[in-house]
Amino acid sequence: xxxxxxxxxxxxxxxxxxxxxxxxxxxxxxxxxxxxxxxxxxxxxxxxxxxxxxxxxxxxxxxxxxxxxxxxxxxxxxxxxxxxxxxxxxxxxxxxxxxxxxxxxxxxxxxxxxxxxxxxxxxxxxxxxxxxxxxxxxxxxxxxxxxxxxxxxxxxxxxxxxxxxxxxxxxxxxxxxxxxxxxxxxxxxxxxxxxxxxxxxxxxxxxxxxxxxxxxxxxxxxxxxxxxxxxxxxxxxxxxxxxxxxxxxxxxxxxxxxxxxxxxxxxxxxxxxxxxxxxxxxxxxxxxxxxxxxxxxxxxxxxxxxxxxxxxxxxxxxxxxxxxxxxxxxxxxxxxxxxxxxxxxxxxxxxxxxxxxxxxxxxxxxxxxxxxxxxxxxxxxxxxxxxxxxxxxxxx
Ligand SMILES: Cc1cc2nc3c(=O)[nH]c(=O)nc-3n(C[C@H](O)[C@H](O)[C@H](O)COP(=O)(O)O)c2cc1C
Numbered sequence: 564x565x566x567x568x569x570x571x572x573x574x575x576x577x578x579x580x581x582x583x584x585x586x587x588x589x590x591x592x593x594x595x596x597x598x599x600x601x602x603x604x605x606x607x608x609x610x611x612x613x614x615x616x617x618x619x620x621x622x623x624x625x626x627x628x629x630x631x632x633x634x635x636x637x638x639x640x641x642x643x644x645x646x647x648x649x650x651x652x653x654x655x656x657x658x659x660x661x662x663x664x665x666x667x668x669x670x671x672x673x674x675x676x677x678x679x680x681x682x683x684x685x686x687x688x689x690x691x692x693x694x695x696x697x698x699x700x701x702x703x704x705x706x707x708x709x710x711x712x713x714x715x716x717x718x719x720x721x722x723x724x725x726x727x728x729x730x731x732x733x734x735x736x737x738x739x740x741x742x743x744x745x746x747x748x749x750x751x752x753x754x755x756x757x758x759x760x761x762x763x764x765x766x767x768x769x770x771x772x773x774x775x776x777x778x779x780x781x782x783x784x785x786x787x788x789x790x791x792x793x794x795x796x797x798x799x800x801x802x803x804x805x806x807x808x809x810x811x812x813x814x815x816x817x818x819x820x821x822x823x824x825x826x827x828x829x830x831x832x833x834x835x836x837x838x839x840x841x842x843x844x845x846x847x848x849x850x851x852x853x854x855x856x857x858x859x860x861x862x863x864x865x866x867x868x869x870x871x872x873x874x875x876x877x878x879x880x881x882x883x884x885x886x887x888x889x890x891x892x893x894x895x896x897x898x899x900x901x902x903x904x905x906x907x908x909x910x911x912x913x914x915x916x917x918x919x920x921x922x923x924x925x926x927x928x929x930x931x932x933x934x935x936x937x938x939x940x941x942x943x944x945x946x947x948x949x950x951x952x953x954x955x956x957x958x959x
Contacts, residue, residue, distance in 0.1 A: 576604030
């Protein structure tokens, strides 16, 4: 995923320094070329040998180290880096970077880099809240660096508050958001729906379906990593929202309809991957289902057909894509939906195919448009998302 990408990890004198070993290892597994630069103070917290073993590169500490091949390292590394992450970033390095100081290998290299820079502060709450540190962080942002908000919690000094370095999976999300994909969807607004809707029968029970939201969440994440401005309207799921996607939770089909329709006009693409419950109980005057109707024979009415509405009210330049989950006659039924609902694309999948459909991390789909029918083999939902977005980009 990160093949061909060069990442500099800058590690400073904080107790959180040891955590970066795990991140360096993960980045290597994703095939990144990882270089670690430590401040001299950081070597009190973790030994450079740890990083050298994990990255296969000399861990740079001293700007004037003469003990390796002659090369002006801070400049040559600065030139080839695709991204710099300073984590943990001490109050000291933040102050130095904010003012352009270059008195050690890390601050000198940061100054020599033109690539994207991420900074993850880690320090005692009082140091973090100090207006000088706050101003320094604003200065970093002013110069285009991204400051990753620290977590709130119990700190190494036993104080509780803001200043904890976020866990490495959070730092990895930021790195992947920058480097995992080309930004070929930059400037596009994409609305995705995901998950299952729920229709209340009474305060305890509801009608729903088996959708877990994995397909829609994968599309939203990949589209965001490709640079799109993504809004995800989601029914109930167990999935953590992706931090770079605006996520709007809804419960019923009606709520999803309203959330989608109120945003539809502003979107370049709308991809409906949610499984909306097709029916809801007919409500009576007091808003409850009659007692005798429960369990046995609940009167039902159809919920709103979101795609059909969108197809009838669409902007001509907008791309409209639906998913069709079938148990039989998958292609014929999907082609009929494409035409009837005035869609550009429909993604057909058969719940009965192994590795496809609800709950699993893979899918087997056929992408159908008026002129194309592309049958994809079994692949991860993220790969399906990428192939689908490639196709949607190619059609208009
Ligand atoms: C045990 C210990 C833990 C420390 N943790 C932090 C920390 O989390 N954040 C921070 O800004 N400074 C921390 N410091 C202070 C820094 O190490 C100190 O300001 C140092 O000058 C930073 O140097 P550097 O930015 O060159 O690494 C800690 C010091 C000690 C002794």
